[in-house]
Amino acid sequence: MDRPDRFEIEAAGHLGHVFVSTRPAGSAGAEAARPAVVLIHGIGVSHRYLKRLHGLLAESADTYSIDLPGFGSTPRPEHTLTVADHATYILGALEQLGVLEFVLVGHSMGTQFAIEAALQQPGRISQLVLMGPVVDAKRRTVVQQALALGRDSVFFESPSSNALVFTDYFRCGPLWYLKTLRVMMGYPTEQKIPGVSAPVLVVRGASDPVASADWCRRLAAHADRGQLLEIEGTGHVVQHNRSGEVAGAILDFAGIRRTAGEAPQGRPA
Template sequence: MALNRNETTMSRPVRIEVEAAGHLGHVFASRPPGGPTAAPAVVLIHGIGASHRYLQRLHGLLADSVDTFSIDLPGFGATPRPERTLSVAEHATYILGALEQLGVLEFVIVGHSMGTQFAVEAARQQPSRIPHVVLMGPVVNDRRRTVAQQALALGRDCLFFESPSSNALVFTDYLRCGPSWYLKNLRVMMDYPIEEEIAGVRAPVLVLRGANDPVAPADWCRRLAARAATAMFLEIEGTGHVVQHNRAVQVADSILAFAGSPAAGSGAARGFTA
């Protein structure tokens, strides 16, 4: 089913239940106030245990300029839990199928944390539909590939580099997710070799991190960018892992500039580097 442009508004995204590849998820859709644009849509993908809620600030800013979609993947947010844990490839297939049903055939994909794995996999599965890929706080650092190391990094981030509002959003979503489902998906996340799979992405890639992020440190992000066919690396000052919530203006401007949108503003980012 194609999405009617009159069904969405900038201030309050419309939630649409979409079944694709045998699974049910939610898509939150917004259109810019000026109507249709020539720029590709932007699609936002959350990380492990999370939902669209910590992407809302970024979603709202992007929706001023381009068609914007946030997805709650099957089993996350308020979506029903699948009977089994889905692989990274299956989540990517859901994303592509759900957007195709809504008539979104070309889009910039933006993933955060584990969402970067889904973004890479979607770009590998259907490269003709995805002209740009943005990876925010990508995981898993190939030099810290144990659950204990990842948990320590996340704990440091929450204690020292996050805002109260970002912590509140993340932890309430973790509670909704539940420990059993979180741990099942954690194994999937830990086993996906994004540093190898990114080589199969044809589209230009932006690897973006908060400058204080211990989950996705600078050396890891630079090494990941170097493995892509075409990539840029960008740091945004003054924040940690949940960069899209705490520095939403800078992140939105960076995404629009990277994707070549004429609506890009001037965010306070450190700058693009190859």
């Protein structure tokens, strides 16, 4: 895959970055419209831990990864943004790029942004994919979440996923992370998901201590049209460590034809 194009986009009064992989004009089959898939990162991180998944999906669909305002190399907003603020940014930025209907994929806190976007403009989201969703309603304290994340990084993550996550945490900085953490902990994911009209796929690494099996089963059951997929041999950052399996699951769930031929293959952790 060619390196994605980066667009700096202001929407809803905030500045973010969108990384875009589309089929170039003049390439084989370029006249046929391709479906769009949009990837949303979680708290403290950026598009970087979505790169493997982005590259695999881009073989079969126009793919967009967003660095939300305050994350990655984007400037910090003057005030803390709510989940609804981030959802409004996502929808506005994509509209500026002419992406009016798409499959929306979120990871960790990104699942909250994705759910909220699907509630704000349901007609634009054809399918919703929630990878490692937060926050488990039975473990709604910062201490419980921190312990789960610590277990995940020590026992279930690869060196490369840990390197991506923790260098992005450093870039984010403790102040913005903690401000956003309060927002994440206060969002009632389980109460919001029944209002989503799009089909929902919940994906978790089978060893993920952050998004437990019970929690993910309950979320999928709360969705109007929900299903759960567990991927063996990985933890919370499932889209990096098992990118091939996750990409294949998203394409199958969305009914997107795999133009690359064979099923997507993952890369070594």
